[in-house]
Amino acid sequence: MAVAPVQDAIVESRKGVLWELQRNRKFTIGGAIFLAMLLIALISGMMIDPDLRKSGSFPQRLPPGEGTLFGTTSLGQSVAIQLTEAIPNSVQVGLIAAAVGTILGALIGFVSGYFGGKVDNVLRILIDVFLSVPSLLFLILIAALLRGVGVTAMALIIGAFAWPSPARQVRAQVLSLKERGFVQVARLSGMNGMEIILIELMPHMFQWLGANFVNAFIAAVLAESGLSILGLGPSREMTLGMMIYWALNYSAIFQNLWWWWLAPVITLMALFLSLYLVHIGFDEVSNPRLRTEG
């Protein structure tokens, strides 16, 4: 059969997903950039005197280099120091929201796909409904009404709206996976539904869930920054979105305080880009055809 060569490639790739992933250039480069950004932020964040985060700790509107690495804001804060707080916070939003969304989605998708029947019908409609509803609208609705929430609450809210897409795709995956021979063999070996899902199916979803997680991560950081720019962000904690919010509030673009708004923007883009590379890496590992092209 024509799929034989490809299948052969898949056969070989079962050497281990992690092995395969760490060999993928996009995955490693993306992951390295991401981790480097996060670690630098975390470590330098720990070394910085917390009082230096306060407004007025530095002269206002200094361009980069003059005493501070990335310049200062109109509120007299160091942009670099803000970044050390903003990157981990934004990453935290992404992590929590993506985890909530992916776990919720995976659960719903699994249940819907594996058990089928009426449960499936109801869940399917629910998934379809939430997929076609502009979730940002609801996010704004909730964020506007629960003003002043912190990073974690924010992430939870975003995560609560991030499940439909993974649910739909997990469901499709489970539908096809559960017809696979090894699932039947597992049933004959006496495994029950939950064991099959966890032991037999989960590993096969791994790459896919990984890719989805990264995607949800990106979407969550994007949503957070969007809400923040509208002034609905976590106001007491610094995130990349809040940095942009403050920069816009002080019309940094117009005042040509480019370091102020460009720093979070570039960080955000680097974050997205690195995560997207990781995402492509996951994709390529689970779909070897994509790999042959550069």
Add this chain to the structure above:
Amino acid sequence: MTALLEADDITKIFGSGVGRRIETVALRDFSFRIETTRPLITGVVGESGSGKSTMARLLLGLEEPTKGAVRYRGADLRHLSNTQRAAFRREVQAVFQDPFESFNSFYKVDHMLETPIRKFKLAASKGEAHQLILNALGAVGLRPEETLGRFPHQLSGGQRQRVMVARALLLNPKLIVADEPVSMIDASLRATVLTALRTLRDEFGISLIYITHDLTTAFQICDDIIVLYRGYVAEVGDVTKVVKDPKHPYTQLLVSSIPRPDPDRQWSEEPEPSALAGTANPDKGCLFAARCPHAFEPCLRAIPQLYRTDARRAATCYLHQDAPTLALDQMDELLMAASGETEPQVTR
């Protein structure tokens, strides 16, 4: 005496398309019985889509019949207690078609062998479990050092399929359902798996339902054979009789279509369908009528019954309507009768 496994007039209908409106009768009015008295290999052959796999899945309890019931030691599979179910799983096992698909590629081969031991508590200790595995592998002619500790893709197709057989063997079953166990395996490896299967009957006294579309291998290893056509039994009986002297026109077509690996024995021409065949109604009458070279008027009216053309065989064809009919649920009697007779095995 209750049979080990009994299919009582089962029918399976699949719905597909929007709202499951398009119905496929995958298996109709099928009855069958496996006793524990004497190990037998029963072949099930038929063209693609004739319901072979469906039958297997029904017997294994992986699918529920639309009508009728499958019983394990007299108990309906749908209502087994937990202990009954565990016993059923142990006594009735399976080997599937695709030796790669049957393995979870994330785990070593050992996973496949250890799981049933763990789930059915077959061993008291690790060492005992290991011994069980070694025995099972030995029984199918595999050396542990070239199987255990490896990933599925590191084994050849034949080895993988034999591990599957060993897995079934571990549970010390009474019956193994093998759905096309060799169709995905290279010619040079096929014989090893078939030999392993035959060993099950001869050395371990395990009955086997051997599902295949390859009449040649069925002929080689089976005692009895059931020929399915579009979900119903076309012909059933002793394998040698069925192959050498098919009574149902479909079986005849099947046998004559087999390409002989001999350049000097060319295919005969496919017989022309009869003049009446064109008027056959797909919803009524014999399902084969539309392709049948012998179709005549009665064939268009109703599905024929099983006619017992001789002691060890019956065919669902009006050509034999003079022979006594055999109720579907008596089919197993015929098979048992066939096996009961001590006919010398054809050996080389």
Add this chain to the structure above:
Amino acid sequence: MNPYIRYIGERLILLLATIFISMTVVFFVPRMVPGEPMNAIFANMAAVGGSMNAQEMIVEYRVRFGLDRPVWVQYLSFWRELAQGNLGISISNFPSEVSGMLLSALPWTLGLLTVTTLISWIAGSVIGAVIGWRGRKAGVARLMVPVALVLYTTPYYILALILVFVFAFHWPIFPLSGAYSVGMRPGLNTAFIVDVVRHAVLPALSILLVSLGWWFLSMRSLIISLKGEDYILNAEAMGIKERRILWGYAFRNALLPQTTGLAISLGHIVGGALITEVIFAYPGIGYRIYNAIKSLDYPLIQGGVLLIIISVALANFLIDAAYPLIDPRIRFEGSGGS
């Protein structure tokens, strides 16, 4: 029954379910928030020094809006009114009618979004197909891949800000904001249309470029995986011209998942346009809803969200309905369930 009709029926049920569920959410969520919506009215009055702490007035206005009744009565009456096409009166802009406020904003949002979505979808798909197909042979055009990556990973509001800065300020080629010049009278004349288009360029571009990147990447990877399909190989073995294989075989088949993607992302595009509207002061519906949400203007929130959800769900429905036209398998057999 004709499978296509059944299929459409299923989609229709989904459409109604979508509207029903979302509207129920939109009805109840704001009402769970501890806030007095009537304050919007008094905030307006108080801003000019009027009507402070007039409890009688609050009561009067609550009655006017039916908020004195139990929530479920309000809920039923909401659907009853809706069935009669009545969206009610805005609280924060009392006595403006919700329908009027939304209808005046709707064409702008819809116009902007339909045009940009279609352009980006078509352009992204076509470029993605060509570059995905040509693979290493695409030469410099392959630079489009990193470009698309960067575009896709740039939040659209950031892009909007940059566009404003570059094309409206540094090189004032396009107007800064708004949908048309102040003083222009809306009408179907060339001057007005040209003006509208000029104003739409930057907001459109910010949405377009970002989603173009996405469609490009998605189509490219679809085409790359489709290249391995048997029918592509067979078409090549038949010596069919490359261009024909690309468009007739690879692209046609990639369109199916790409269309599904379009349906799914519509919701996101609509949501995303909101911030763009804010930045460009584009008189769209998003900004209006945003303000309605902030002032707890129940009728306006309900009306606005309803409108968006109906548009998105309807667009989804249309895409679904059109889907069988490009996939004959559905036309003859139906969706098959999943």
Add this chain to the structure above:
Amino acid sequence: MTSILEVNDLRVYFHTPRGMVKAVDNVTFDVHAGERFGLIGESGSGKSTIALAIMRLIRSPGRIESGEIRLEGENLLALSDEEMRQRRLAGVAMVTQGAMNSLNPVMRIRQQFADGLNSHGETVTVDEAREQLVDLLARVGLKPEAADVYPHQLSGGMKQRVCIALAMSLRPSLIIADEPTSALDVVVQRQVVQTLRQVQEELDAAVILIGHDMGLMAQFASRVGVMYAGKLVEEGPVRAIFRQPEHPYTRILMESLPSLDEKETLQVVKGAPPSAADRPAGCVFHPRCPFVMDRCIQEEPLFREVAPEQWAACHLHDEPAAAHSLSREVAE
């Protein structure tokens, strides 16, 4: 007899991240005009790769490393891409492996047929093309309606026959059919192979049938080549291959075939086929060969004529005694 196709010393390697896969290694054979040539071998032995190499459709990471493929004397490997495209269908047509999925699911059959014609200088409308197509479909035993349907409305056997009909459209001098029946049951198999045979006779084209079913080969081919692990190990007239195989692999293959005439003990071939990426040194078959000699482990045997018209790559033929034992065994 004139050779319509000459394959000389063809080598096709796949450069995978895990190392090089020698999918086809030093393969040489001819196909004569009007001949039915069978290519058999186990999964992964390189049969499809040869077919694709002839069509010049090897995809990355595969590459034709060296060799020559002459179709009617013209070296296909020297043609430009466009020239090669012109040769496809017109000079050499292919029924691809897995023809189940070989038709564009969103296009009616007649449109796909018209695309084929229009890409070869013939400007026909879909309607004109349809007439020709109906004619071709009739030859493969299909009703005219088949022209107007979408692929999913056809059964597997019908799809295979449509593919054969499409391959005939420009009367090529060579048709390559890569396992055209692997997914079909025997009754349909017979129909498809007989159709192919009939078409071959009508067009007087040469046909290369690729498969692993010995029975089909015996029924169809006049000459057979046997592949093993990227090598052509034996080639000869069909009767010779079935009656007097000169390579141990072929021999064992023949012996392990179950028969429908008598019940017999099945012959078991020891060992497993070599994995794709790691071909044994020396003779590729030596790990499984019952006649293995020291020489086989080190030295690759040459592919040469060992009997009239019959070629094989085996060291046994250098050792008359051993060769004798081989033929004696077979004779028994």
Add this chain to the structure above:
Amino acid sequence: AVPAGPSAADMERAQTLNIAVSRPFADPTLFNIYAPGFDRSRTGLGAMVHEYLFYLNMETGEFVPWLAESYEYNDDYTEITVNLRDGVMWSDGEAFTADDIVFTYEMLRNNPALTWANESNKAVANVEKIDDLTAKFILTEPNPRQHLVRETFPAVGVWSGITIVPEHIWRDVEDPVTFKFDPPIGTGPYLLESATESAFSYTRRDDWWGTEVFGVTPAPAKVNFMHVGPETSVALSLSANEIDSPAIGILSPGAFMSVKERNPNIKAWTEEAPYAWYDPCPRALLFQMGKPPMDDPLVRKGISSLIDRDQIVALAYEGATVVSDNVWPEYSGLQPYKDAIADVIAASAVTYNPEAAEQYFTEAGYAKDADGFWAKDGERLAPLLMTNGDTPEAMKVTAVIVDQLETGGVAVEFQPLGGAVVDAAILAGEYDLYGPQAFCPGTIYENMELFHGKFFVPLGEPAPWYERNSFRYANPEYDAAVDAMLVALGENADEATLIDIYRQAMEVWYNDLPVTPLNQAPALVPFNYTYWDGWPSAENPWMMPVNWWATMNLLLTGYESVETGEWVPGIRAAGQ
């Protein structure tokens, strides 16, 4: 720079005045100034179409007669008789008469849901027509300042207030609450030409009564109130001369300075920092005195001493205002009052002084815990600081305050709220600290009155308004002083008496410190001199530099000086 060639577009631009507003117009078909949803401050309708009997020029202190020529109270301040100007016409040609005034007040009485109806019905019992040009307002209680209260009397100093509507149109209206008043008919010099979500456009009338009566025509042929986008867009438009003046609250000082650099024709009230004119609404931070811990004046003073107001001005306002130690604007007329209490202020806790804060907290029983935060009985002083998250100014100011309080050892919890949610929370008093809050209208008595105990309601019930005692202040001693002030005003007492009463009140006030003053309210409103000249400025303070109040029409037309009787001209085309 002045446009080079006089193209048609340029010509038109040169005759047009463009005002940038902060938000789009929600419903451009609604022109009923009494409807609660009507957008009074941005549409310009109150200035362009409607006119009032008198205008208060707060800058000069003049009370300018406009539709009326004069007013007089009766002896006990229970009646005001107003003499209307002859020759005033509605824009549809009907004459403006006392009937219109009588009708307007009747309408308010019959429709209590209208804006200002509540206030007006409480203050004005009835309006009687004496003749076409004379109307008599009968008040419910004596009030010598009635003519200054725009919510109950048709004279304005700030935004629109009671606005006389044409009887001949409104009398047929069924429900004035939902009436849209399209097209709006007024007596003003401009006619509404078109209204969209993004712009209200007005054209000058040729038949304005004022042209005949005063002999003047306002300079701009067209006036647009337009929404061009957020701050950056406004700043860009201003730099590009597309805008002549933005409304208040749009341009931050930083952006303004950048605009100034790019376009030297842009100037604000002062040439140097703080640039801003002071809005009459100084900012302060509210303490919730209805519950602990802010019911303790020592805690309030402690917190007040931790606030570095200079830093707020520098960081949050980017230097565009000055600190304030009281809640009255920096207008020269009020200076004697401030001077009089200088010693009281100096002794109070309204300046930054961390050591003093330590003393206050210690005295209140607090001590610093291990992490350096003030705590009492094991409980940290962790006041909830609310603010209105919708306004950038509030976010900026609170960002600084939170940091300052934390530095001083107060573990503030910060909660910005928005929209409808914030109103409910503030009125119910759910905060410990709220700010920055504007204190308007900035006149001595009115701002004193805001703290009067008559506005007190218990916690949980909605207070009358934010600054109208949502902080739950009640001190009879203070109330007595305020009451005495009203009496003194009614008796036309001299300034010395008034200042004396003021001093008494402020002694109590500073001792209690119900709110703590932060800074003056900056009204950073630049003007573009490219097309228009004659804008008011600190050097030529002839008028308040505002475009969002009803007084803006005086900016365009000018007015007859009450003191000299000469015509003070409005803005004029540049170069003339």
